[in-house]
Amino acid sequence: MATKATALPSVPKSGAISKGYNFASTWEQNAPLSEQQQAAIVMLSHAVAERPFPVNLAQEHISGQDNGLSVATKVSSFGESEAIEAVLVNTNQFYKWFTDLELAMKSETEEKYCHYVDTLTERIQTCDDILRQVDETLDLFNELQLQHHAVATKTKTLHDACDRLVMEKQRLIEFAEALRSKLNYFDELENISTNFYSPNMNVGNENFLPLLKRLDDCIAYVESNPQYAESGVYLLKFRQLQSRALGMIRSHVLTVLKSASSQVQAAIRGSGGNKASVSEGVEASVIFVRFKAAASELKPVLEEIESRSSRKEYVRILAECHRLYCEQRLSLVKGIVHQRISEFAKKEALPSLTRSGCAYLMQVCQLEHQLFDHFFPSSSEDISSLAPLIDPLSTYLYDTLRPKLIHETNVDYLCELVDILKVEVLGKQLNRRSESLAGLYPTFQRILADVHERLTFRARTHIRDEIANYISSDEDLDYPAKLERSAEIGLETTSADGNPDVYKTWFPPVEKTISCLSKLYRCLESSVFTGLAQEAVEVCSSSIQRASKLIAKKSTPMDAQLFLIKYFLILREQIAPFDIEFSVTHKELDFSHLLEHLRRILRGQASLFEWPRSTSLARTLSPRVLESQIDAKKELEKSLKITCEEFIMAVTKLVVDPMLSFVTKVTAVKVASSSGNDNHKVDSVMVKPLKDQAFATPDKVAELVHKVNDAFQQELPKVMAKMKLYLQNPSTRTILFKPIKTNIVEAHIQVQSLLKAEYSSEEQSIINMVSIPDLQAHLDRLL
Known part of the structure; x- marks a missing residue:
């Protein structure tokens, strides 16, 4: 059976499309795409949503025989669509057709992946090519880097070599300069020698001080570098030049100072006097002002010397200048100072002489210090610099005062001298002008020490003659x-x-x-x-x-x-x-322990040559030093206490001696009675009552009390009158009378106690002893 396939308006979606979509969804979950990529996929999915049959299966007509099956198909493509008709005659053709269709569909489903693989493969190849090119580029870069490193190394080596050459050049230049500077010190010898030995060179020349400074620098350099060849020879020559220069300075200073002294002496003669008789008004203006003006040209040279006083050569020349200056100044002022002090000694007593002489000497010293400070500003603080001038001037005053001090016997005058020297001279004036007058301090201290010594001697003599003897x-x-x-x-x-x-x-x-x-x-x-x-x-x-x-x-x-x-x-x-x-320690030598040693030696029991080694002979025979401390104030207190106690007992006995004797006898009787009872030998006399004793009858006791009352009324007022005569201080009398009063009252209390214990009321009334309150009131009235 043959069937005819008719063309369909559309072809169902293939399973590959669904799988591809599912794969895309999974991939999207694992690797999310951007919005642009997702839009592209959506567009692609819409484009391939409907796929036609493969081209090799598309036929306009497929026929078959004997129950053959005709199938019409329509193939759709991306840009166009057409109907494919196939005639399927039998089952094999159908299966073949279906197989071809399935393979076409499968091939079309894998096509995009194959295309994608090809694309990736191409890109991998491209990447490989790029990597290969990169490796080649890197190799070229490494080679270029090695070449650059080699060039840089060569350049650095060249630079280092250049730097070394520059540094070596600089060192050589510095070495040459240093060598030239060092040689300059040695080369200066000829230049300096020529200048110093020039007949036109003198201290006043403007080139003298610079040359001297250069000479000092050369000497200092050569001294600090003794390792140089012939440094000793050059040093010797430099020192010879320095000695010549310093000698020129000394001669110049001496010449100028002598000239200044001559000008001052001429001015003094022109004023109508001489050095020893110049008036006080002329003294300051001539001797100090004119000398300062005449010697002002020395100031630059002396300041230059002082500025180099750290060197021993200049210390010596500075000291020599100080000596020359002091000699010239002393020659000018010594006569005037001596004449002034001699005038004071003729007109004034010792205290006034001391005051006037010290005041004048301090005035001269202050003026001299000011003048010295003008010439030697840096040395004026050293008091020893002016010592050759100040010491002889102060010696004039000391030599004038000492004979008078030795013969002074008046302690009042000596005390006044101490007060003048300590308070007026050393205390006030030297403290106000301590720097300028420091040179006088030793002399004033020496004078004060002599005054102390003389005062101590006269005080001891006074104590011995006027007090002890x-x-x-x-x-x-x-x-x-x-x-x-x-x-x-x-x-x-x-x-x-x-x-x-x-x-x-x-x-x-x-x-x-x-x-x-x-x-x-x-x-x-x-x-x-x-x-x-x-x-x-x-x-x-x-x-x-x-x-x-x-x-x-x-x-x-x-x-x-x-x-x-x-x-x-x-x-x-x-x-x-x-x-x-008031405590003094006395030391005495004690030779008493030597007596036994001498006796042993004289008896032959000991020998000077067989003395034990452990004990030195000289140490054994040396005297012992005994120290004793005497405190006069304590001894005085002790003597006063003893005298007061003796006086108190004497007054007590004067008033109440009968009562004291009575109490003593009663005590002896009681002691004897107690002793007899202990020995069981009782005497009839001892056991009698006290009032039956011969010395203690009421009449005897009344007589005793009457004697005490008479002494109390007559003798005690006399004692108090004497106390008032000798002791004007009432408190002193009260203190001294208090124990006397206590003793008198105590004696009355003891007697009254015996009367109450041993005598009857009638007997007590016969005795008629004064009551204790009345006694105390009467004693108080005596004060």
């Missing part, structure tokens, strides 16, 4: 009459500060001691004054004690005691303001 006159020992006469005229009632005449009423050694120490306190060194004060207080205390013993013989022991107390208190009070320790 003082012989008291009858008037000095006329106590208490002397105090009574003083009380009548009112001297003793006035303090020493308010009335100096009160000193005249004192015991002379005390007055002399206080007066001497008051003068010496501000005048001597502390160590010297301490020794003198200790000695003075010690001998004064001894003198007071000797006088007290004489007063005790002439008057009464109580007057002697009050005399001691009075002047011990005065002495203690007057030395209290002195801020020193």
